[in-house]
Each structure stands twice: as structure tokens, then as C-alpha cells.
Amino acid sequence: MDYQENRQKVIEWTKEQLTGYPLKDDLLNGDNPINLFKIGCLSGVVEKEQSEIEEVDSEIEELSSVNSKIISEAKSVKKHPRYMPTSSASFSFYVTGKEIELRIYHKAVGYEAKKIRDEIAKDRGKGQFLPEKMQEWKKILLSGPDGDEVIFTPDGDTRYIVFDGKAKIDAIWRPQEKGGYIVTISISNKQLFIQHARNGEELPHPLLIIEQAKSTLFEVECKCIFEKGEVENYPSMDRDLLSDEEKEIELRYKDNLVLAIGHGVGTNWKKNVQGNMEIWADFMPCVEVPTITTKTATDVKTLSFEYLKDARNPEVIKSLKEFVEDYKKWGVDQNNNASNELEEDINTANELIKKQQIAIKRMEQGVDLIANNSKVRKSFSIANEAMLLQMQQSNINSPSWRPFQLGFILMTLESTIHEDSSFRDTLDLIWFPTGGGKTEAYLGLMAFLFIYRRLSYQNTSGGTVAIMRYTLRLLSSQQFLRATKVICALELIRKENIEELGSERFSVGLWVGRGVSPNTFHQAFEIKKEGDIDRFGPFVLHECPWCSSTFKAVNYVSTENSFHFTCTKKHCDFGGEEGNILPCNVVDEAHYKQPPSLLIATVDKFARLTWSDKPNCFFKKNGNRPPELIIQDELHLISGALGSIVGLYEVAIDSILASFKVYPKYVASTATIKNAKDQVKLLFGREMSIFPPSGLRANDSYFAKTISIKDKPGRMYVGFLDSNSKRRDSLTHIASTTLLAPNVLFSDEKDFLDSWWTQVVYHSSLRELGSNRTLYQENIPQAMEKLRKRINVINKNGESSSSKKILSRELNIKTLNGNQSPKHNQTVFTDLNLSNVEFNSVDVALCTELISVGVDVDRLSLMIINGQPSTTAEYIQASSRVGRSDIPGVVFVNYYKTQSRSLSHYENFRSYHDSFYRYVEPSSITPFTYQARSRAIHAVVICAIRHSVVGLLANEEALNFNPENDNIKRVILKIKNRCGQAINNENVLNEVKKNIDDVVNTWSQIVSEGATNRRRLAYDNNVNGQLDKSLDSLLCDFNDGNYFSAPPWPTLQSMRNIENMGAIETKNLND
16 A cells, blocks of 8 residues: 555645645635635735734743733733734755856736625625625636746846736845855735725725735745756854764764755755756645664574573574674774765764774673673573563564664673673663664663572562653653563563572562552552442553453452552463462552562652652662662653752762662663753763764664665655734644545545544643644634535536545544543543544544653554744654654644744754754753752752661651761762762852751751750651651751751652742842
8 A cells, every 4th residue: 555645645635725726717716715725825015014913922822931910911012013924935045156047937826806795785885795605716827827937147137027017036146255155036925915995994804805815926936946056055053163062963964955944935955857956935845754774783583582582502692793793894884984074074073983983892792791601691591581572472573672772782781780890880871763662672671680680699689670760650651561561571480490580579660659650558449449440540550461451350459558460361371370469569658568670760759768768668678789770761851940850869869879889870761862961961970872873974873774765655744834824723724624634535445544534733832732622622623614515516516536525524632731640641542543433533632742752653643733842852752653653654833923933943844854853952951050959959968868877767867867977977978979970160069069068067956956955856747647746847848948948948749849940149249
């Protein structure tokens, strides 16, 4: 089935409906062309530079945190026009050559009012204009049938009047010091858009839009053909102003040329059949972004789990060495290519080569360990066996690693098991496109470590081995389900090898918060007691993670003192055992009672460390070793206010682990990030290494290569900017058209009908989502019905090649956002998998940024992005949720005409999408600013000391604090040293150290005063939900108390409730 061809049909049909379609006898009946055709239009020049004023809402709506009174006042300002319908379209380019000759092709149509007045009503003194449904307009071709052309040269004419005086074409030539010209070609409407009567009064709306239609140019085309001269890359920023990372990015994308930029319109370019370059104004630009393949290894056998699970076989070791050698040969080619780079790029290229060589050496170390260390070899074998078992349970054929996954495990293997490794303190960052398989890479490394720890430290190998952290609770839940399968496989293997792998179960625990799962056994018991299976959402698991049999009430075993899952299916490897306990849990108290091998948590949950002694069990319980692997998923999401607070709490976590003399290995992953080195330094106080290292060009890093769209269709991005409609109405036009497209084009082809049936609509804010839900309930269905009836009339009258009747479509609308319960969102995810013929299938999914991570629904192939998201990372993450299967995706971007960010991306649509990873913005975190320290520096100190020093863990042991204690001194020094690893500014570091000393001194003073006054001191005087007035408290709720004041200190219970707060330092200028 040719999905690519049919996707193009959807795009072309949509474009035709919004630009202009063939008319019988060139007559348009039943509507004003302004209402129908939204792109390819140039409005008439507005009379006296006045225009219909639209409320200034584009950027105000984004300021949701601003005082409502200020918003109200801002919206009321209408003295000057914010935006006028565009009357011109321009594009600029850089051209060189001894002779330059530009041939400008142009074409347009206009509409003449043929039947708009009601003469009978006029005679009676009533309204003189016919309703739009009774109007008739004549399409007039303003150029020759094949368009017209004019010629520009540097010394020739710079303006032509075209379309019988209705328009003009201008060329502006700007000579450049290095030679050549930057040229701007403009096509402008010269007609007057009359808005006022002779007496100065504004025309009534029916006449106003008639005048607008009469003065508008439709189906405008403007193209520049280069008969003489060479188009070169458009001048950009001086390289000397770029950072090292930016120079690397420019080198990797240097083959992606920017040949033109638009002004009020998109641009595109290609060579014609004669070999001449053409650049044209593109009112609905389309760019197909190629897919990335991970299938880059030459020997598929080496990637097989089945093959690798027997690493004792010398052939396996040989294959692994050949696997690395193949990568090494690629590295040699890269090194040779680096010498051919321009002189200005040589140093940058050599830095990229150096990073590749380091990765190769580390991979070779990993293979040598497997070959020469029996414990490593066995751990590697069992890890592969576990991955094989869990994938077989998911019915995956020929399960195997993707090359980059195996490469990553080989590279990080040595630093994961050797605490003295020179790369132990290096955070290894998996930087790979969305959907590439990053999760399996670190799950494989985790499985290896679990086994190695059991083999190497039999008496202390229990407890929590790895902590996997996420920023979103929903994402944590989803990854919990994926990780549970691997843990189940490891547990089955352990049962068969108890003598070597110990009697303690491998297990996984979800530690996120009451909004997702129960905190206590009592909460779980109360949920179970209700007996309604539909209310069991907080238990997260709704089927056996191993055999996938649906859970019923009996599968949730709950008492006031315990909770666990059980499988009752005899065919299941777990269910066949009477009274079995599945190796997973979601109740906090169960984790505290028996710490899981793998703890999956949200980053904000670690705020509880300051308040409670219970999480201490994750660090070291019953003499077990502390966690040795910290995995941070979706690193790019740890930014802004959340990232700043997380960065402070990381100081505490690092200090706690360091006090147990085990320094964990850190691993992270992302698909979109920039300035990762600084972000990792501020967050984790570590150096950073990216895997796979970049190649000299972005299309080839060995482990990830770009596939030509000739071999496999990519994701198509389509830009849409309606310059004549209000913001809400622009969505109505694009949404109604794309919703109806499958019915019109594929009503007799079931497979294609479902392919682009479900419309995913991304919104930047909850406010916008709520507003547009109303549109989808009212305006958009009305627009769809109007379009449907018009098409049926056209088909009936024989004006098209089709005679079929298009049926109405009722919309089933769902929403996905972070304010809804995880169970609700999970239900929507499930429904999104339903085809259009199944009950409760989703027609429209209205989403916020929640759609950007962890949503893997192969069915989804159509998305509308409402306004350009605030970051490129968010744009890439969100749009990559469609087109993940064999059905190629299409993303329509509804740009806002009054949003500068939208307009900029629309004008640079081609160049942006040709290489949008190069435009990813750096993440911003500031964990050591005054604002961040005022919120959490005391919590960092208390947390680190409480969980590191014996005798200070329990709630009322806060009274035992003594700053002269050697152990406490060591912890305080660790805190300061860890801050020093992240802070480069000496003044800031000194301020942080002073804040730490202030907390220590204040705590010590309170202890002394308490001893004098015979008052007891606790970390928290709220005990078991009751306020104990006999206790003084170090902590109080974040919304109480004053920053940097005497205790109780206001302290975060979660990192989600970070308020907006600024600080202004005032100085006396006379001092």
C-alpha cells in the first residue's frame, strides 16, 4: 500500500481547499471567497493605514501567571492596530556572479462580485445584501494562463507593475563587502481595501468583507528563476562569536544550506529540470524530515540476545570485538575526512574525532572485561538472557539489540562496576532521537549490574541497586510497566540459580506519590475494600506484567499491614506457584519494608528525604551496599524552576551516598538537548560524555544514520498561517479541513481511511486547550458540515471526478493533560489505539506538553500544533509522536499571525525543518541563585546530615545535632565540596558556603536553647497527622514561615509546588 502517495493526497487536498479549487465556469456560489480561501492571499492596501483591530491576545495568553487585572488592562488597549492583513509577500537570498539575471514568474486570480445585492429588499428599504449562501462570485485570471514573467538585473529596473495595475513586483539589491548581493523580491497588492463610507463611518460587516474580497489577490504565486548567477548560503553569525558546541553544530549541519528567508511568507527552493535554481514564496510550505535508522551493524548475529546469552563461547567474544572494530573503521574514515575540512573547521572536527576515539577505547575495555573476567562474562550473559525472555513474552520476533544499545552497554560496562574507573564520575548521556530505544539501553545496563552485584558481593548485594528517575508521574508509571518485565525475567532466572544469585528477590518499586499510587498499606486497603475494579487505578498494574492476563480484585492482595500483586493463571511462570508474589510493588510502605532492587521515582519525590526517615532504607539497609546506578530519563525536562531545585537536592543525595563510601554511576538520556555539559555540571556536579558521539555530519554518527526519503518516507511538516482570520478561527479552518479529508479521499478504502483519522492537537497551555475544546464542540463541527455540504453539491453537479456522497462525522473528543488523573490519561492512551471502526475510537485528542514524552501509539499519524511551542525541544518531542509506524506522519503547524515566534518560524520554515536539531535551545537551570537557596539550602543540609550520620535519622533525633561531631563535620565538608563541583563562580560558592554555615549555626543554637528550656526538638512536629505542641520543629510547610529566618524553616514537601519568586537587590548609590 502506498501510504506516502496517499499522505500527499491529504496534504494537497487540504491545500486546495484553503487556497482555491477549480470552479465550474469559474463561478463561486454560496460563499464569499474571503471566508473560504485562507492562504495564498494578499489583501488590499488598508485605507488610511487602518484595519479591523483584533484583540492583543497572542502573547498575553501565554502570561498565565500574570495578575488578572494586568491582563485585563493589557487587553483593553486598542488605540493602535496590532496587525493588518498582509498585502505583500517577500523573500531574500544571497546571489553572486559576474552576471546576474533573475526571471520572476508570477500568477494570481481575483474575484468579481456578480450577485451580491438583493434588489427586491433594496426597493423595500431593507437590507440590500444577499446572505453569503446566495452570493455569486466570478473568478478572474489576472495573468496569462501560464503566468507572466519579468526580468531583474543589478543595473536594470527595480519595479514592475503587474496584473493590470493591481500589483507590483520590487527588487531591492544590497551589495556585500565580500561580493555579490542580498536581494529581496517582493510582490505587493496595490488595490485599495475600502473600509469606510464617504461620511467616514465604517462600512457594515456584509459590505466590509465584500470590499475585502474584491480587493484581494488569491492563489498568488511568485517564483525567482536564476538565469545567471549563483545562489549561496545566506550570511549568518560570525563564527568567532560561537561557542565550541555551536561550532560543532555548525560543522555537522554545514551541508544543510539556507538559501532564502521569507518575509511574511514561507520560502522553498530547488533546481528545475534545466539545472537552474528556483526560489519561491510558499504560503503553505512542506518539508519532509527524514527518519533515522538504528540498523547500522553489518553482522546481525552479534546483536542477537540468543547469541549473546552464551558469552562463554569464544565466538561471541570474537563477534563483539568485530562489532567494535567495525565502529573503529568508521572512526578512521571520519579522521580522514576531518583533514579535508575547511581550515576554520579543522580544530572543531578534531575535537569530534577525539570524542569518537574515547568511546571506541571504552567499548574495547568493555569487551576485554567480558573476555577476561568470569563474573563480568556471566553477568553479561544473564543480562542478555533476561532481555531475551522479556521480549519473547511480548511476542517480539528475533529479539536483539539495536547497535547503539549494545555499544552503549559495552562503553559503560567498565565504569559501572569499577568504582576507581576514570569514567566513574562521568555522566554518560544517551543522546538519541525519540523512539530510538534509549530505555532498553539502560535497562540492559541495569540488568547486567544486578547480576554482577549478586555475584561479587553476595553478603551485601541486596537492597536498592539502581534508582531510575523521571520528571512526569505518568511517564514514571509507563516506564514502571516496561521495567517490570525485565525484573520478572531476572527473578525467574534467580529462582533457577539461588546458590549464585541469592535468596533475596529481584524487585521493582514505583515511588511517586499519592496522586498515582498509595503511600500506605491503609490507603491501599481502603481502595481494595471498595471492591470496584474500576477504582483500582492507583494500583497502576491492571494485568500481569509477565503473562498479560487481566487483573481482577483477587490479584490485589491487601491488608492493613501488607500489599502485593499476585497472578492466578496457572500457565504463567509466576501464577503456577500457589500464593505467589509478583516482584513489583507500588505502595510506599512496602518499599520501606523491603527496598526494591530497582526504585522508579519522580525527581520531586526526593523532597521527602528531608521530612522523613523512611526513605533512608533505599541508601543502605541491613548492611547492603548503597545504590550503584542512578538513571535520569528525559534530562532536557529538568530545567527552569524545577531543574534549579532538583540541582540543590542532588547535592544532598550525592553527599548521602558519598558518606557510605560508594559513588554511584550516573546515566541519563534525552532526544533533544543543548548545552548539556553545563546542565550536567550544575545538576550533578559531574563531567558529561555523549553517546553516540557525533559524526562530522549530522546524518551519520555510525549508530544512527539518516534514511533517504526515497527509501522510506519521513515525517511531513506543513506550515499554515491564516493572515485574515482571528486566532481561534484559524484553527477552525485547518482542523475542519483535515478532519474531513479522510472521508472525502478514502471513504471506500478502509486501511487509508483510518491512517489519518485521529487528529492529535498540541497546545502550549491548559487555557488554550480549554478554549479550543469549545471550538471542537461547536465551530469546527459546523465548519465541517458546511464543507461537507459544499463538496456534496460539487460532486452532485459533476464538477469533480467523484460522485460519491460524503457522510457526516460525529467527533469523539478526548483530552490529555497533567491536571487529569493518571488513570484518565491512561484510558485515553488505550483508546487512541482503537481504529476508527471500533467503539469509543478517538477522533480528536486535545493535548498539552504531556504528549511530548512517553506516548508511543503507532496508529497516530496526524497532528496539528497550535502555535509554535516555546522551545524547539518541545516542538521535536511533541511532533515525533505521530508517524512512528509504517504509516508516514503529517504535522500541520497552525502559526499565529500575531505571535512573533510563530511568524519567524513560518518565514524560515524550510531551513528550520531541514535541520531543526541545530536550533534546540540550551536548558536553563540556576540551582545556586539566591531564590533557589532561600527555598532549599536548609533542606539540603538537614537532608544530608539526617540520612548520613548515625543517631540523627529519627524524627526526634534532631536534638542530637552537634556541629563539633567529626561525622557531622565530614558531611558538612562533603556538602560544600559537592557544591564546589558545580559552581565555577568563587563569589557564589562563598555565599553558598556561608548559607550552609548559617543553617548549621542556627540548628546548633536551637539545640542549645532547647536543652536550656527543656524543650524537645524534632524535624517535624506533625506526628502521624497530629500536631504535637510539646515538640519544637525545624521544618514547616513551604507556604509558612520566612526564608533564611529562624526555624521552623519553610520546606518543600514536593518539588512540584515551586512558586514564582523573584529577588531584587537594592544598593545605596551614595555608599
